[in-house]
Amino acid sequence: MPRRPYPLFENVTIIDAGAEGKAVARVDELVVFVPFAVPGDVVDIQVVARKKSFCEGRVTLYHKYSERRIEAFCSHFGTCGGCKWQNMSYEDQLMYKQKQVDDVFQRIGKFEYPAIRPILPSGQSTYYRNKLEYTFSNRRWLDREDMQLPAEERQMNALGFHIPQLFDRILDIDHCYLQPEPSNAIRLAVRAYAMEQGLEFYDARTHTGFLRNIIIRNTTTGQVMVIVVFARNDREDIEGMMHFIKSSFPVVASLMYVINEKHNDVITDQEVLLWSGDPFLLETMPDPVGEGKILKFRIGPISFFQTNPKQAWHLYKTAFDLSGFTGSEVVYDLYCGTGTISNFIAHAVKEVVGIEYVESAISDAHVNSEINNIKNTRFYAGDLAKELTAEFVALNGKPDVIITDPPRSGMHEKVIKQILEIAPQKVVYVSCNPATQARDIALLGEKYSVADVQPVDMFPHTHHVENVVLLKLTEK
Known part of the structure; x- marks a missing residue:
């Protein structure tokens, strides 16, 4: 039928x-x-x-x-999977993001909360990202014009972004408005060099080819890192590509490469090899305590750092302000990553204890404290659901404030129960997904009430919104 x-x-x-x-x-x-x-x-x-x-x-x-x-400014709009809201004014985008927070708090959370503060807009709505990953493919996404050509005349190599829901099709990018130069210049030059040299672009279906990915990172101070991912160890071709990038773009402070022979693009489990320059970049951020101090953060090839670094300061400053530190607090920083928030608040509190399950991130957190001469931070690598125990609290002291910044999936239910048992006076919940945040806050409602809500826009022209909530312990 x-x-x-x-x-x-x-x-x-x-x-x-x-x-x-x-x-x-x-x-x-x-x-x-x-x-x-x-x-x-x-x-x-x-x-x-x-x-x-x-x-x-x-x-x-x-x-x-x-x-x-409004008219979308990017020629790839409608095909590319990013920046889906660029056909709306930025003011309207902000309005709908704030509405999103309100809607999920009412629909999912069903808890009482004060009027939501006006969303903090991003100072830049284009060229704000500090990291992009482009994919090489011999299966370029073809538009209607391409389809009119005979098959043998179609250019099938591409360097760009995945078509949504299609793992093997790549949209060849002419210009991307997400990352400042020299990101576009590097991508275009590398693609042209690869075509001239006859280097094979990767085939995600057959797992054949030579060139897989290129990752470009940058800092607000102008440093640039490039990581090229190759599918096999062809020394002559690798050396040719790396020499080309180094000679064409002297601004690149860190040039690296990876040999990834696996069938997926994840490189966190691969050795990243330094070709030239430094093995890391240094990002800077004003210390919220003031006095003209500047904090430094080391960014390696696989380190996590907020991808909108200028707006990240406002996100962290929001968490800092809502915490209302007096200088005597013990603070737990849950899902602390590379210790950015921990080190950001360290000068304003007695002690910060950070917990993160990624061991390499904890190594970076220790380094970030060291390069800032911060002595009052401690970091632990482990599964929060297992680490955050009564014994852990006895060893590190009961926190006055817990700051939690979990992944999009939110907090594990065991972590929520542990927070309820520890019962700090304040919980500051930083979230990249207001829906799971609303779910978790409802569970915390057994002992906590919502005292403040501040959305922050980190990703203009997308539906994504960060949200910071202050929870205060209540007697029930």
């Missing part, structure tokens, strides 16, 4: 901007998610997938354009 065709909904008004950067429409009682539409658009929607409680669709016709709609 043939499957019934999906319906076409006509003259539908887009009413909201929702999950994963998609617009939201409602047909009768059915919610429909549509990419690249803007609230206020009146459209025809072809349903392409149907779930139990919602549909996925695509716009087939615009009857009326929304007053909120």
Whole structure:
């Protein structure tokens, strides 16, 4: 029996901007998610997938354009998976991000909270990122013009970003507005060199080819790191590529490479080899205590650092301000990563204890304390659900404040129970996913109430929003 065709909904008004950067429409009682539409658009929607409680669709016709709609500035908009909101003004983006926090707190959290502070906008809405990873592929995404050409005339090599939901198709990028120069110049030059030399671009289906990835990192002080990932150890070709980058871009302070013979692109378990320059970059950030002090943070090839470094200061300063330190506090920094928050607050408190499950990150955290001459931090590598015990608290002292900055999945339920048992006076929850944050805060509601909420925009032109919440211990 043939499957019934999906319906076409006509003259539908887009009413909201929702999950994963998609617009939201409602047909009768059915919610429909549509990419690249803007609230206020009146459209025809072809349903392409149907779930139990919602549909996925695509716009087939615009009857009326929304007053909120603006012209997207990137030529790759609509195909590339990033920057999905650049057809809305930045002011509208901020409004919908703040609304997202409010919506999930009401729908998922169902707890009381004060009026949400106005979202902190990013000072830069383009060229704000400090890291991008580009992928080489011999399976370039073809547009309609390409498809008109005979197969033998199609250029199939690409260096750019993955097409959403297609692991083997890469969009060849002409210009990206996310990272400052020389990011675009390096990518274009490397692609041209590879084509001239006849170097093989990687095939993710057959796991053949030579060139896999190029990662470009930069700091606000102008330092640049480049890591080239090769699929095999062809010395002559590796040396040729590395010499080309070094001679063409003397601004590169750290040039590295990786031989990755695995079938995935993860390099955290691979040896990163230094070709020239320094093995790390140094990022700087003003000390929130003031007095003109500058904090330094070492960034290696696989180190984590907030990808919008200038806005990261405002994110950390928000957590700092909401904590209300007096100088006598013992602070636990959960999911501390490379110790950025720990070292950021260290001069304002008695002691900071950081816990993180990635051992290499803890090594970086120790180094970051050392280069800043910070003596009142301690770091532990381990699974928080196992490490944060009564014995751990007895050894390190009961915290007055816990700052937690978990991954998008939020905190493990055991960690939440441990926080409730420890019962610090304040918990400052920094989140990159307000939905899981709302879930966790509801669980903490057994002993805590929400005292302050401050969204922070770290990723302009996307739906992502960071959110910082102050929780205070209550007697119940």
